Amino acid sequence: MTPAGPSPVVTQASGLPRRVLAGYALGSLVAGAFGTVPGLLLLPYLTDTLGVAAGVSGLLVLLPKAWDVVVNPLAGRLSDRSGTRRPFLLVAGLLLGVLFAAIFAAPFAGGAASGGYVAIAFLTAATAYAFFQVPYVAMPAELTDGYAERTRLMTWRVAVLALAILISGALAPLVVEATGGGRIGHRWSGLFVGLLIVVGTLATFFGTRGAESRTARDAEPSLVAQLRVASANAPFRALLLCWIVQAAGIGTMLAGVQFFADHVLRQDAGGTFLFAAFVGPALLVMPLWTAIGKRHGKLRSLIAASLLFATGALVLLASPALPALVVYLVVALIGAGYAGQQVFAMSMLPDCIAYDTARTGRRQAGVFTGLWTAGETLGLALGPGIYALVLQVFGYVSSATGEAAAQDSTARLGVLLGFTIIPAVLVGVAVLLLRGYQERIAK
Structure with a gap:
C-alpha cells in the first residue's frame, strides 16, 4: 500500500543563488528576536521588575500572542491575494522594530498600569509580527519547487535563526545588566532588539529582490474555503498539531531560563551561559542534521531530534546535584535536538x-503558513503561561525591585519542574501526533 503524504518532488527545480539563500535566511533575525526575547525577558520583567503577580504575568504574556491565532490566517489570506509578499515584510518588519522597543518603555510608575501597558504594546507588536512572519514563511514554497532545495533553504534559514536566537537571547539580558538593570536596563535592551529586527527586515527585503517566484493558480475564493482545504490536508494537519505542542514545550523551557539560572544554578550570568549552550552547538550540527535527513527522511529525523530534546530535559531534573559544566553540556544536547526540530519541521511545511x-x-x-504561524505563536505563548502557572502554584514571590526575591524550597522546586519535566512531556507527546503524517521519498 502506498502511504499518503506530500510528494517530495513537484517538478524539477534549479538551485537557488546564494544571494537569495542568504537574503531569505536573514529574515530569521526578525523571527529569532521576536520569538525569543519576549519569552525570555517578559515574564521575569513583569514579576521581578514591575512587581506583577506570576499568574497575572502569565496571562499578560499569553493573551496578546493568542490574539495572533485570529490575525495570522487573515495575514495569510491578504498576502495570498496581493500577489507579492515582500512589501508585507518591509512594512510590518519596520513597524515591529519600533513596537518592540515600546514594549519595554515602561512609561508608568505603578505596577498595574505598567502591566496593562505591556499587554497593549505586546498585542500591537504581535499583530505586526503576524504580517511579517506569515508571508515570510510562505515564500519557500514559491521560491523553489524542489524537495531537496527546500531542505537546503531551510538549513540556511535555521542556521541564521540559531544565530539570531544566540545574539538576541544571550545579549539582551547582558544589555539589561550593563545599562543598570531594572526599568532603564530593559529600555536599552528593547532598543537593541528593535534595531536587530530592523536590520533583519531590510536584509531579507533587499536580499530576495528579483528572485523568481513559482506560483500556482489563484487561491480558493474565500477564507472559509481555504481553511476547509487546509484541514483536509492530512499531512499538514498532523504536522501542525505536533508543532503547536512542541512549541509549547520549547516556550515553557524558554520562559524558565532566567528563573532556572537565578534559583537552581544560582549564577549571575547563568541565563546568558544557558543560552550560549543551547544555541551555540546548533550552528555546528546543521550539516549533520541535513545529512541525517537525506539518509533517513525528514519524518524520522524530526522524531529523533524531538526525542533528543525530551531526553535532555529529563536529565536536567538532576541539575541541583550536578556541576554547572555538566548542566551546560546537557543543555547543549537539548539545543542540538531543537536545531533538528526546526530544520525538519520547517522543511516539511513547504x-x-x-x-x-x-x-x-x-x-x-x-x-x-498563516495557520502554521498562528499555531506556533499559540504554542510559544502557552509556554510562558504554563510556566507562570507552575510558579503561582508553587508559591513564587514577585518583586518590584528589579532583582529576584529569595524563594523557599517549594518555589525553587516549581522553577525546576517547569524547566525540565513539563517541556520533556510536551515535546515527547507531540511525537505521537505525527502518526497522521506519512512521507514518500523519491529517489
Whole structure:
C-alpha cells in the first residue's frame, strides 16, 4: 500500500543563488528576536521588575500572542491575494522594530498600569509580527519547487535563526545588566532588539529582490474555503498539531531560563551561559542534521531530534546535584535536538504546501503558513503561561525591585519542574501526533 503524504518532488527545480539563500535566511533575525526575547525577558520583567503577580504575568504574556491565532490566517489570506509578499515584510518588519522597543518603555510608575501597558504594546507588536512572519514563511514554497532545495533553504534559514536566537537571547539580558538593570536596563535592551529586527527586515527585503517566484493558480475564493482545504490536508494537519505542542514545550523551557539560572544554578550570568549552550552547538550540527535527513527522511529525523530534546530535559531534573559544566553540556544536547526540530519541521511545511498545490492547482501558501504561524505563536505563548502557572502554584514571590526575591524550597522546586519535566512531556507527546503524517521519498 502506498502511504499518503506530500510528494517530495513537484517538478524539477534549479538551485537557488546564494544571494537569495542568504537574503531569505536573514529574515530569521526578525523571527529569532521576536520569538525569543519576549519569552525570555517578559515574564521575569513583569514579576521581578514591575512587581506583577506570576499568574497575572502569565496571562499578560499569553493573551496578546493568542490574539495572533485570529490575525495570522487573515495575514495569510491578504498576502495570498496581493500577489507579492515582500512589501508585507518591509512594512510590518519596520513597524515591529519600533513596537518592540515600546514594549519595554515602561512609561508608568505603578505596577498595574505598567502591566496593562505591556499587554497593549505586546498585542500591537504581535499583530505586526503576524504580517511579517506569515508571508515570510510562505515564500519557500514559491521560491523553489524542489524537495531537496527546500531542505537546503531551510538549513540556511535555521542556521541564521540559531544565530539570531544566540545574539538576541544571550545579549539582551547582558544589555539589561550593563545599562543598570531594572526599568532603564530593559529600555536599552528593547532598543537593541528593535534595531536587530530592523536590520533583519531590510536584509531579507533587499536580499530576495528579483528572485523568481513559482506560483500556482489563484487561491480558493474565500477564507472559509481555504481553511476547509487546509484541514483536509492530512499531512499538514498532523504536522501542525505536533508543532503547536512542541512549541509549547520549547516556550515553557524558554520562559524558565532566567528563573532556572537565578534559583537552581544560582549564577549571575547563568541565563546568558544557558543560552550560549543551547544555541551555540546548533550552528555546528546543521550539516549533520541535513545529512541525517537525506539518509533517513525528514519524518524520522524530526522524531529523533524531538526525542533528543525530551531526553535532555529529563536529565536536567538532576541539575541541583550536578556541576554547572555538566548542566551546560546537557543543555547543549537539548539545543542540538531543537536545531533538528526546526530544520525538519520547517522543511516539511513547504512539502505539505507543494502537495496541496499539486493536488488542487491553487496558490494558497499564505493560508497554510498563516495557520502554521498562528499555531506556533499559540504554542510559544502557552509556554510562558504554563510556566507562570507552575510558579503561582508553587508559591513564587514577585518583586518590584528589579532583582529576584529569595524563594523557599517549594518555589525553587516549581522553577525546576517547569524547566525540565513539563517541556520533556510536551515535546515527547507531540511525537505521537505525527502518526497522521506519512512521507514518500523519491529517489
